[in-house]
Amino acid sequence: MSQPFIKAFFDEPTNTISYLVADPVTRVAAVLDPVLDFDLASGVADTHSAQSILAFAREQDCRIAMVLETHAHADHLSAAPFIKAHTGAWIGIGVHIRDVQRIFRPVFAMTDLKTDGSDFDRLFGDGDRFLIGEMEVEVLHVPGHTPADVAYRIGDAAFVGDTLFMPDYGTARADFPGGDARTLYRSIRRLLSLPDETRLFMCHDYKAPGRDDYCWETTVGEQRKHSVHVSESVSEDEFVAMRESRDAGLSVPKLLLPSIQVNIKAGKFAEAEANGVTYLRIPVKWQAV
Secondary structure (H helix, E strand, C coil): CCCCEEEEEEECCCCEEEEEEECCCCCEEEEECCEEEEECCCCEEECHHHHHHHHHHHHCCCEEEEEECCCCCCCCEECHHHHHHHHCCEEEEECCHHHHHHHHCCCCCCCCCCCCCCCCCEEECCCCEEEECCEEEEEEECCCCCCCCEEEEECCEEECCCCECCCCCCECCCCCCCCCHHHHHHHHHHHCCCCCCCEEECCECCCCCCCCCCCCEEEHHHHHHHCCCCCCCCCHHHHHHHHHHHHHCCCCCCCHHHHHHHHCCCCCCCCCCCCCCCCCCCCCCCCCC
């Protein structure tokens, strides 16, 4: 099988890496985790990041056939509907998005939200396989960060979403509803059981202390040897204790509230109101004083 052609697109406001992954023979391509640009302070959304992906695909004569989400992101909004509208691509995600929908439906009082995953075009179970052109994609269910996280293995590459960060930065948080540090450790060990030379592509990078540049590609071997959280010497109990302690001090992602309610619907916003404006909900919790 041909190795995939991979082009990364880094969005610094959300520290997110999206990818165009193409079969070099047929030029059929997938877009992974595309970002919708959204300014929380003004409520302005635009599509310049997604347009950059589309423009590059045209330059390379690639036909985008699908958008693949690794999970329902809590730190950026998805541009999947925009990509779909301009290319006819279908949108896929792990089947356990249903669990995430059931968790968050009451949080946002989304009475119109279907919890069967049908806002997405395709739902993937663990071990499912499909093609990008002539390249086979294997889906790996890697929960822990959220119940629905999946990784996509394509040739010698695996796109791991938020499950892993670069070796000098560590691993994903596991304190979101439905997340679990012990489950995350086991998912990571599954990924690190792949061959040492397997290339791992991150969905985020925040520049570890002492590093000047953003990075998003590493290998299984590098993670095993050098990960500050899950090198081979770290036990499951040690990881769980570290992860739970670390998560307790983390702040809420700036775009969590808009991201979750949009992304669990495959990037779709609620219908505009009579005044032509689309609104997002902010749950308010009163604290006793």
